[in-house]
Amino acid sequence: MTADDATLDVTETQGRLLIRAAGNWIFEAPLPDTAPVLGRITEADVTGVVLDAEAVGRWDSAFLLFVIKVDEACRVAEIEFDTSRVPEGPRHLLAMSKAVPRHEAAQPRRSSWLADATAVVRLTREQFAQLANFLGDLGPAFVRMGLGRARVPWRDFVGIFRQTTFDALAIVLLINFLIGLILAFVGVQQLAAFAAELYVADFVALATTREMAAVMTAIVMAGRTGAAFAAQLGTMMVNEEIDALRTLGIDPIEYLVVPRVLALVVAMPLLYIYGSTAGLVGGALVGIPQGDLSVLAYFQETKIALAPKHVLVGLAKSACFGAIVAGSGCMRGLLAGRGAAEVGNATTAAVVEAIIWIVAFDAYCAVVTQAFGI
Amino acid sequence: MDATAPPKIDVRDVTIAYGDFVVQSGVSFSVKARDVFIVMGDSGCGKSSLLRHLIGLRRPRNGDVFYDGQSFWQGSSDEDRAVFGRRFGILYQSGGLWSSMTLAENIALPLRAYTKLSERQIAELCSLKLSLVGLAGFESFYPAQISGGMRKRAGLARAIALDPDILFLDEPSAGLDPLSAQRLDQLILELRRSLDTTFVVVTHELASIFAIADDSVFLDSETRTVAARGKPHELIETAESAKVRRFLRRGEGDEDGGS
Numbered sequence: 284m285t286a287d288d289a290t291l292d293v294t295e296t297q298g299r300l301l302i303r304a305a306g307n308w309i310f311e312a313p314l315p316d317t318a319p320v321l322g323r324i325t326e327a328d329v330t331g332v333v334l335d336a337e338a339v340g341r342w343d344s345a346f347l348l349f350v351i352k353v354d355e356a357c358r359v360a361e362i363e364f365d366t367s368r369v370p371e372g373p374r375h376l377l378a379m380s381k382a383v384p385r386h387e388a389a390q391p392r393r394s395s396w397l398a399d400a401t402a403v404v405r406l407t408r409e410q411f412a413q414l415a416n417f418l419g420d421l422g423p424a425f426v427r428m429g430l431g432r433a434r435v436p437w438r439d440f441v442g443i444f445r446q447t448t449f450d451a452l453a454i455v456l457l458i459n460f461l462i463g464l465i466l467a468f469v470g471v472q473q474l475a476a477f478a479a480e481l482y483v484a485d486f487v488a489l490a491t492t493r494e495m496a497a498v499m500t501a502i503v504m505a506g507r508t509g510a511a512f513a514a515q516l517g518t519m520m521v522n523e524e525i526d527a528l529r530t531l532g533i534d535p536i537e538y539l540v541v542p543r544v545l546a547l548v549v550a551m552p553l554l555y556i557y558g559s560t561a562g563l564v565g566g567a568l569v570g571i572p573q574g575d576l577s578v579l580a581y582f583q584e585t586k587i588a589l590a591p592k593h594v595l596v597g598l599a600k601s602a603c604f605g606a607i608v609a610g611s612g613c614m615r616g617l618l619a620g621r622g623a624a625e626v627g628n629a630t631t632a633a634v635v636e637a638i639i640w641i642v643a644f645d646a647y648c649a650v651v652t653q654a655f656g657i
Numbered sequence: 658m659d660a661t662a663p664p665k666i667d668v669r670d671v672t673i674a675y676g677d678f679v680v681q682s683g684v685s686f687s688v689k690a691r692d693v694f695i696v697m698g699d700s701g702c703g704k705s706s707l708l709r710h711l712i713g714l715r716r717p718r719n720g721d722v723f724y725d726g727q728s729f730w731q732g733s734s735d736e737d738r739a740v741f742g743r744r745f746g747i748l749y750q751s752g753g754l755w756s757s758m759t760l761a762e763n764i765a766l767p768l769r770a771y772t773k774l775s776e777r778q779i780a781e782l783c784s785l786k787l788s789l790v791g792l793a794g795f796e797s798f799y800p801a802q803i804s805g806g807m808r809k810r811a812g813l814a815r816a817i818a819l820d821p822d823i824l825f826l827d828e829p830s831a832g833l834d835p836l837s838a839q840r841l842d843q844l845i846l847e848l849r850r851s852l853d854t855t856f857v858v859v860t861h862e863l864a865s866i867f868a869i870a871d872d873s874v875f876l877d878s879e880t881r882t883v884a885a886r887g888k889p890h891e892l893i894e895t896a897e898s899a900k901v902r903r904f905l906r907r908g909e910g911d912e913d914g915g916s
Contacts, residue, residue, distance in 0.1 A: 310772060343820040348781055351788075372851035379789050379847055386794030621801065624756050 287340060291315040293323055298330035302353065305338035308346030317349050324356040332357050333365040336373070347373050351380060417614045421544070424536045433537045440542040447508050447550045452557070458503050459558035462495050463487060463565025471573040480574035484584035487566030492593045496559040498645055501604035504551065505637035509612035512543055513633035516616025517626040525617065535617065544609040551605030552598045559597065592657055600648055604641050611637040663726030665690040665823065665855045666711070671720035673706045680706055683882050684720070686874045693849060693856040693869045695889065698876035699904065704859045705750065707876065708827055711857065712747055713738045724823075743771055746821030746854075750828045752812040754800040760787060760811050761796035767818045786814040790844060806837040813841075817848065824848070826858045830865050842868045863907055875901050 289306040302320060306312075324332055334353060339346060350366075350373050357364035366374050427433040470486040516539060519525050528535045563585065571581050615633035619625040664687035673680040680703035688694040696704050709715040711722055713729070722729040724741060733741070747753075754763050761783040768779045787793055790810040800808055809829060816824055826845070830838035842865055848854055860866060866873065870889045877884035877900060884898040893905040 310774060344782055344785060348778075348785055351785060352781075372853075375847055375851045376789060379844070379851075380785065380793070381788070383788075383791035383793065385788075386792070624801075 288312055289314050289339075289346075291317065291320055293320055295329075298328055300324060300329055300332045302332065302334050303338070304334065304336045304346070304349070305340075307340045308342040308349070310343060310345045314345055317352065321352055321356050324353065324362070325360045329360065329362060331363045331365065333368065335368040336370060337368055339370065342370075342373065347376055350377050354381075413614065413618060417610070417617075420536045421540060421610070424534065424541050427537065428541055433541065434533060435537060435541050435545075437542070440546055443543055443546040444550055446511075447504070447546055448553060451504065451507060451554065454503055454507065455500055455554050455558050456561045458499050459491075459496055459561040460565040462499055463491060463562035463567075464569050466490050466495065466562070467566040467569035467573065471570060474574070481576060481580060481584055483566075483570040483574050484576075484581045485588035487570060488563065488585045488588040489593060491562035491566065492559050492589065492597045494597075494645070496562050497555050497597045497600045497604060498641060500554050500558045500601065501551065501608060501641045502638055504547070504554070504605075505608045505611075505634050505641065508547065509608040509633050509637045510630045512609060512612030513616040513619075513630045514626055516613055517619035517629040520617060520619045521621060521626060540609075540613040540617070543613055544606055547605035547609035548602050549605075551601040551608075555597055555601035559594075596648070596652060596657060600645065603644060607640045607644065608637045611640065662690075663723065664688060665692075665725065666694075666857065667723040667726070668711070669720050669723065671707070671710060671722065672718040673703050673710060674718040675706075679718075679881060681876055681881055681883075682719070684874075684876070686883065686886055688855060688857060688872065690855050691849060691853055692871040693845065693858060695866050695870040695873035696857065696859045696876065697861055697866060697873055697889075697904070698884075699861070699878050699900075702876040702878035703881075704861075704876060705827055708825055708857070708859050712745055712825055713742055743819060744822040746816035746819065746824040748809070748812045748816045748824070748826040748829055750831065752800065752805075752808040754808060754812055754815065756800050759797050759799055760792065760803075760814070763800070763811065764815050764818045767815065771819060782818070786818055787811070789817070789848075790814045791840070806833045809833060809837075809841065810844075813844065817852075817854075820852065821854060823855045823857065826856065826860075828860055829858060830860065830862045835864070838862065838865060839868070841865075845869055863905065866905075875904070877901075 287307045289304070289308045289312065292303050294301045294303075300323060308314065323329065332353065334350065336346075336350075350369060354364055354366075354377060366377065369377075424433060428435055466487050467483055470483040471480055474480050474482050474486070516525070519539075525535050525539075528538055567578075567581055567585075570576065571578055574581075612633045615629040615636065619629035666688040668684060668686050671684045672682040673684070674682075684707065696707060698704050706715070710717045716730060721731045724744075727733075727741075729738065729741060754760070755766070758766070761780070764783040764786050765779050768774060768782060772779075774782070784793065784796060787795060790813050792807060792810055792814065795803065795807070795811070800811065803811065809832075813826075813829070816826075829845070830841055833841065845856060845858070846869055849856060856869075858865075858869070866889050873885075873887065873889050873892070874883055875885040875892070875896075875898070876882075877898065879900075885892050885896040885901040887895070889905060892901055894902075896902050896905075
């Protein structure tokens, strides 16, 4: 303790408390315990409080906090608080802190475990309702476009198409090439047990064209383009750009969503063909040396395995995946809230939903094509 | 000015540039302790950029800034600047509140980082700071749940969390209704009077400028340097630059002051 440290003492004369504060009331210095003094105020025999702070040296929020607590205690005890001997600074700040009454309206709710569990159910239901709404808006927009009555910005379409195709070529190539490699590695090892290494060509061709090229390309595009769509539209939502379109009588679905969905529905089958080729090349590069096959035999076998129906199934699925990726990206973007954090949430939701729907739809296709023997 | 004590802030020959584009050059002025100092100018003149140089977010191309006579840029390391920075309170243009934290958590973060206060003291201080800006009872609200004017005030509450020596306010009243803006001006004057804080306010709200300014500097976006220095209500008559006089009159009245 030094002489300048904050001190506090209380004297009482006929029910009136005189609180004397002195020294430096700053957080860096030791502070006296204020609880006994505050407790004393609320005792029944006290009729008034005077705070004498004329001997207070340096002060910061620590002193202000004490003054406000004394004031609060006096308010609770319904007795008078005389601040005439408090320096001007803290006195003004005390008045300022009371200038606006405390906000007592409903506080934001805290979530409980049970509430979280019911929220999941509600959210799932909400999501399906949102999806139904979105599709209910998108369908008619496409019909209007078909009838030539929609305002679709074709210049944007070209830009989006370029962004989703040319700019994605490198990553689609890399992923599909590597998947082809992996397929061939796994295939050769298993088929060698039956001395049937030649059939690795069939395996790679079928797996690539029917499943992997379509699914992997779609997943890459969900992370790349679906996320970009959600971020673009979400930011437009936050900036009130979507509202600006609506008030001008321009349907944001027609103007923003239709070109994006259309661009991906066209782009994905093209990327699929490109990706399949990369996958087949990757498979051949591993399958031929690992299976100890001749190049001619491998290509002959691939040609036999590659029936047109497999490629057609892949193409059709790709187009649908394109719609899923673009649709979930746009939908999450348009449903984004108003804060900056909302754009991030929308992007995450868009990618997660797109991947779930891609896999689910692919599984559905596998069952249906099996049942129809395609 | 007191010849013995150095000015609170001394800006000497600062050049603000982005790449080849020089926004302002040769900016010099000084700010006295306990003044409300206004940085004004037309749009794009570099007001906010200047502020970024003052608070250490961007190194000036040339020149230096001195706080209480100590060099902030040339003679200081990054660590020194961080120590300096603890004496600053900054209100960013759009509040700058962390959106993932409640208002109380926003104010508590600097307190937790730089003081050894107990959690209870921190909670009490958060409530105190919020009550000073008229937001008592909003402790557990997120920034997205309150209005733009309230976000500005909450930003100010965070800026004064550490009882700063110097408060920098970037366009504090932009986007506020006249009554809220006036309340914010009152708050600034009250804080200055009660806490002895020095204020540097970047603004072009004339009502606000005349209400709170002790001293000011005017940055011109065409000549790209300081066009005028002094008290705004004197500059309105005496400024050499016609542009400054027109600016302060909101373009109204004759050049000769016939309004």
